[in-house]
Amino acid sequence: MKHIATLGLSLAVAIGLATAAAAQTTSSSAGNLTTATTTSTSTTSTSSTSTSSTTVKRKPPTSATADMVNEAIQRSQARAAKEAQSGTPQQWGSEEPFTYNPAVKNFTASQQ
Amino acid sequence: MYLPTKASRARQREAENARQNRAEIVKALSHGQITRRDLYRWGIYTMAGTLALKNGLSPFARSAYADDIPTGTPRSPLGTATKFSQAMPRLALQTPYTLTKDPVTGNAVWPASLGERDSKRLSWHNEFTDWNNTHPGYPNNGNPFLNPLNNRGPIEGRPPGEVFAHQRWDEFFPKVGYIMTLGQVATGSKFHQGMTAQNPNSIWTYGRGRFVRGTLPPFLIKGRYGEPILTRIYNGTPLNREENEGFGRNETQLHHHNAHNGAESDGAANVHHFPGTFYDYRWSTTLARRDKINTAATDNRASGPNGNGGLNKVAGDFRELQGTLWAHDHRFFFTAENVYKGNLGMVNYYSGPDRGNEELVDGVNLRLPSGKLLDYGNTDFDVNLVVSDAATRPDGQLFFDTFVTDGFLGDLPLVNFAYAPYMNVLPRKYRFRILNACMSRFFQFCISSPNNSKINFKFIANDGNLVVNPITLNTLDHQGIAERYDIVVDFSTFPINSTLKLVNLLTMREDGRGPKDTLSLGQALAGDPDDPVVGPVLEFRVVGSVESVDVPGYIHYSTTPDISQVPAQLTEQIPIVQPVRTRLVEFGRSGSGDSRLPNGQCIPDCPEGMPFPWTIKVNGQDAHSMNANRISLLVPQPGQIEHWTYVNGGGGWDHPIHLHFEEGITMNRGNMSIPNTELNVRKDVWRLRESGSVTFQVQFGEYGGSYVNHCHNTVHEDFAMLMRIQLLTGVTGSPQTAVTPTPLPSKDGVTFMTPEILPEGDPRT
Numbered sequence: 001m002k003h004i005a006t007l008g009l010s011l012a013v014a015i016g017l018a019t020a021a022a023a024q025t026t027s028s029s030a031g032n033l034t035t036a037t038t039t040s041t042s043t044t045s046t047s048s049t050s051t052s053s054t055t056v057k058r059k060p061p062t063s064a065t066a067d068m069v070n071e072a073i074q075r076s077q078a079r080a081a082k083e084a085q086s087g088t089p090q091q092w093g094s095e096e097p098f099t100y101n102p103a104v105k106n107f108t109a110s111q112q
Numbered sequence: 113m114y115l116p117t118k119a120s121r122a123r124q125r126e127a128e129n130a131r132q133n134r135a136e137i138v139k140a141l142s143h144g145q146i147t148r149r150d151l152y153r154w155g156i157y158t159m160a161g162t163l164a165l166k167n168g169l170s171p172f173a174r175s176a177y178a179d180d181i182p183t184g185t186p187r188s189p190l191g192t193a194t195k196f197s198q199a200m201p202r203l204a205l206q207t208p209y210t211l212t213k214d215p216v217t218g219n220a221v222w223p224a225s226l227g228e229r230d231s232k233r234l235s236w237h238n239e240f241t242d243w244n245n246t247h248p249g250y251p252n253n254g255n256p257f258l259n260p261l262n263n264r265g266p267i268e269g270r271p272p273g274e275v276f277a278h279q280r281w282d283e284f285f286p287k288v289g290y291i292m293t294l295g296q297v298a299t300g301s302k303f304h305q306g307m308t309a310q311n312p313n314s315i316w317t318y319g320r321g322r323f324v325r326g327t328l329p330p331f332l333i334k335g336r337y338g339e340p341i342l343t344r345i346y347n348g349t350p351l352n353r354e355e356n357e358g359f360g361r362n363e364t365q366l367h368h369h370n371a372h373n374g375a376e377s378d379g380a381a382n383v384h385h386f387p388g389t390f391y392d393y394r395w396s397t398t399l400a401r402r403d404k405i406n407t408a409a410t411d412n413r414a415s416g417p418n419g420n421g422g423l424n425k426v427a428g429d430f431r432e433l434q435g436t437l438w439a440h441d442h443r444f445f446f447t448a449e450n451v452y453k454g455n456l457g458m459v460n461y462y463s464g465p466d467r468g469n470e471e472l473v474d475g476v477n478l479r480l481p482s483g484k485l486l487d488y489g490n491t492d493f494d495v496n497l498v499v500s501d502a503a504t505r506p507d508g509q510l511f512f513d514t515f516v517t518d519g520f521l522g523d524l525p526l527v528n529f530a531y532a533p534y535m536n537v538l539p540r541k542y543r544f545r546i547l548n549a550c551m552s553r554f555f556q557f558c559i560s561s562p563n564n565s566k567i568n569f570k571f572i573a574n575d576g577n578l579v580v581n582p583i584t585l586n587t588l589d590h591q592g593i594a595e596r597y598d599i600v601v602d603f604s605t606f607p608i609n610s611t612l613k614l615v616n617l618l619t620m621r622e623d624g625r626g627p628k629d630t631l632s633l634g635q636a637l638a639g640d641p642d643d644p645v646v647g648p649v650l651e652f653r654v655v656g657s658v659e660s661v662d663v664p665g666y667i668h669y670s671t672t673p674d675i676s677q678v679p680a681q682l683t684e685q686i687p688i689v690q691p692v693r694t695r696l697v698e699f700g701r702s703g704s705g706d707s708r709l710p711n712g713q714c715i716p717d718c719p720e721g722m723p724f725p726w727t728i729k730v731n732g733q734d735a736h737s738m739n740a741n742r743i744s745l746l747v748p749q750p751g752q753i754e755h756w757t758y759v760n761g762g763g764g765w766d767h768p769i770h771l772h773f774e775e776g777i778t779m780n781r782g783n784m785s786i787p788n789t790e791l792n793v794r795k796d797v798w799r800l801r802e803s804g805s806v807t808f809q810v811q812f813g814e815y816g817g818s819y820v821n822h823c824h825n826t827v828h829e830d831f832a833m834l835m836r837i838q839l840l841t842g843v844t845g846s847p848q849t850a851v852t853p854t855p856l857p858s859k860d861g862v863t864f865m866t867p868e869i870l871p872e873g874d875p876r877t
Contacts, residue, residue, distance in 0.1 A: 069696050073782050079700075080762075
């Protein structure tokens, strides 16, 4: 219990002093991606029955294409550019607006 | 992050108060007196699970005494230590015991004088379980296979059953063995004689024998192809988890970084073991592709030294021979703390070509600088350098900030765990095996001459893999955590009494996320007031004689001719071919990983309330953080050649990504430039670079089971930037041709559960 008492006191003092100096954390908001890698909707089933669904679950790709790699690299570069501009670390999906441009090749099949 | 030495006393006090506040929180959390939920409620933690930028708490909050300057962290006290005032210690060479095979049981038998139980194909956990099944009343049923320290659980941490039996036991029967204990560091251990001695629980490192104290410097084991090794590791850390001087977990699994071993001996299959127990790792010295190439062992280059000037030929591809390896803790969620605390050592593998003997002429031996007094494994002129950074508290005890999620940087440059030492060298060629053993720091080294200019040297191996042709450089590429660079430096042109320095040119971002700038040599030699690890870290003194480390008492003189060589060709190139499949793996940041189960538990257990800001995506699908029961990538068959691309998914970071078990041949970095030290070179750790990518060719074989792929910024790794890969590449008839269950270690023994498999990582149809 000694630690708790010490902790409470020192933290109270420390945080109390923080008003002028504390920097603000920035939260990033999720937006709309203009591209999506794969869309899938889950289906439900049981051992004895299955329920019909209006959407069909697409099997996730188990092999990557050069185009997928190219898009991932472009997305990464967009994140880095935004981070450099804003100084704020990026979150997944926070690189909007991002539009994949297949004509810009960062990675080609021949590189495989 | 570290305050300049000229910072005002007020700023020093402010920074130290902030550090003490963080230390109090860590202690209160570890003692269960507060919860992370309390920290959220008090505004000390952000919703992302990171420390709030509060003055008096965070080193990155603005100082109350200096506008726009972070609070920082106080410098580690140096005492009376100064740079280059102590000789560099060589790593602690371990001496092997000879093992014999019991003709009846097939066990590996230790010398009787040691009093050790046999080492077996199956774990002693089986006997423990069998006894309990026939003798009710555990733990008070007289079980002779009980952990003797706490009277709970089995004596061996390796799980029971065939899944954790040593694969191909008879084929790679261990011929030599080592007994080592991970334990409290020996009394009087220091980074420098002018510094404070470390408390027993400030450093946990390895000592030779059963339940002995640990020693500094770290260990060195010399292995050779054709001589499998059994390494028995005792966990001699305190039973009480809280006796850790503020950081480090008293549970361990020892990962033999990229040796070609079965998953049960990889040391990263979620099988950490507890104080009082041992774990038998069989380091097989298997040469990769032994089931596919040179299967009859007819190629002289695929071989190991036999101890008498000859060779023991082995099956496999000589182009995949390994040399400079290391071993370190891999307890999931606590790796950074444990490795930083001293849980590491190096392992050199010797082969026919890379013999560690510069004199023998047989058409195979490359005669690289090493020495000639021993048949193989000479280290007089072949030197392991474990380069790392550390920080201490004001009382001089080793300090680690468990609050940081981006990266941890120390302010003490250590070489072989000695503070900025010097090394006497003869005017001749030396080989240096440089390991970056930091938690988050990248290096970029050059060697400065006596007149402060860069000298040329030859780059001969990357991550323990010989390059085809030596590459002449005067500055190394960035060197990420866990990367090994082997270079040959020729001191012959420098007169006696010359001094040269190994200089780190690379500054780091203050938050530890990655490298910032490469300084000129002049700038680096002048030192960086914000970062004492930038600049010279090791001094070479050219002298007229040195005592041998291989044969103590023998003196080498500068007048003896240097007969070592660096041949124009060291190995042959493995071709890049059309792959069976390609994989895309993105390493990024989600802010809300999914390591926890619905009940809030991690697999294995993790600190209460721990955040998981790092995630991994396979083939563009959903992002996940580490769960040892989730298979993210599954490799269906041995020998299939795949091309993998790693992409750095987030801006502002660099990540050194490590693939266990197999090396990949580095093909490209997208449209970015790729240095000769990487192009078509085999590696097991790739720095992704900011907004970068890397593509490599890889295949798996000989063994199978559960391995991992992760960021080797161990701070990121501990915050779950890691994924499980499952290899169905075991030999026919072994359990490792199917998905293996997930072991769940506990003090009472190991149980298993069935893993989940991400569909995007499973190419089976």
